[in-house]
Amino acid sequence: MTGTMQNLVTSHYETKIAGICRHITINWLKTTTAQGVSVTIDDPACKYTCEVKLNPWSFWKRRGMKSFEVCGHRGEVFWDLLSAKYNVGPEPQQGYFVAIVCDGEMVLLLGDKTKEAYSQTRAKPAAVEATLLSRKEHVFGKKHFITKAQFGETGKAHDIVIECQTTAPRAPYLRISVDKQLLVQIKNLEWKFRGNQTVQVDGIPVEVFWDVHNWIFNSGSRRHSNANATFMFTTCSGTETSPKKKSNAINWSGDLNGNISVMKLAGTRSLNLAKDMANLSGSSLMLHAWRSE
Known part of the structure; x- marks a missing residue:
């Protein structure tokens, strides 16, 4: 596990550039000696970083x-x-902006210095706002892992707390809370180390996936300190579900909302996203949780 791996936040956006929908990838990186950001614009004909x-x-x-x-x-x-201003991660929390302008339009604007961004770029607002498709980040803790996420195109950012107990004397369990409300509780985690469950956040169905195999079965190995668990939160646009509809999902090979299969375990020990995250009907957040002993 390298310093680079531990300190990387990746966000994928869809926006219109020159009248065509294109994908933009933002990487925030932090190492022991430096930090920075990279912007990649993908297009079938050309690519810019x-x-x-x-x-x-x-x-x-x-x-x-x-x-x-x-x-x-x-x-x-x-x-x-x-x-x-930064907290522990590589992505600034306030006091900054990153702006992408094309043909005089603000096709993507990140950060809280909105007024300064428009003044410096002299751009006009885009006709179509950029949409966040997916986000991947690394979180750290001993037992509790904390992050923030926004579900849906509008709405507030929610506090997500993952609590996972895998060592004696207590029996292994997993709890996932959003804004202090317990939404997922899994007991007998040694049998349910992989699974998924649908919950409701702001009236939006959110599919929660987890894979804590490494934490359960590598506890006695040298690789334990380098093992991570993986969690994913995917909005299910237009899907009618009950607030806590459980899925019999130790093996995920089906589709979400009739789209591509976002998880394919096939005997592996970690979650594998499909190659093209943009095919998902909603946005997704993927967390790699690392234990800091």
Whole structure:
């Protein structure tokens, strides 16, 4: 387990650039010596990646602009991280913006310095706002793992707490709470180390997947300190479900909402996302949970 692996947050967005739907990937990275952000714009005809590496001594790189061209259309990536404030992760929590502009439109804007972003870029709001398709991050803890997530295109960010007990003297169990409300509780975890359950958040059905195989069965091995559990939260747009509808899912090979199979275990010890996350009907959050002994 490397420092790079532990400190990476990846978000996939869909937006319109030059009138065509395209995908943008944002990577926030932090290592022991530096941190930064990369912006990748995917297109069938061309691909562009802008990397901003921030060394402790290179303050001039914390604000800037780079140009790109996608299929004959000029665009710019602007960033201002001079006043960015971080918690433990690589992604700023406030005091920053990252903006992608194409043909004078703000196709993607991240951060809380909205006014400054529009003033610096002189862009107009896009006709279609960008949509977050998926997010993958790493979380750390001994027993509790905490993050935030927003379900649906509008609404507040919710506090997610995962509590997992896998060692004696207590029997293994798993609890997942959203805004202090217990939504998932799994006992006999040694038999139910993989599974999924549908819950309701803000009236939206959310499918919760978990895989804690490594924590249950690698506890006595040297790999235990390097083993991670995986959790995934996927919104199920337009699906009618009861608030706590359980699924008989030790092996996930079916489709969600008739779409692609998002989980294919096939005897593996970790969750595998389908190659194209954009085919999901809703957004998804994937967490790799690492134990800090």
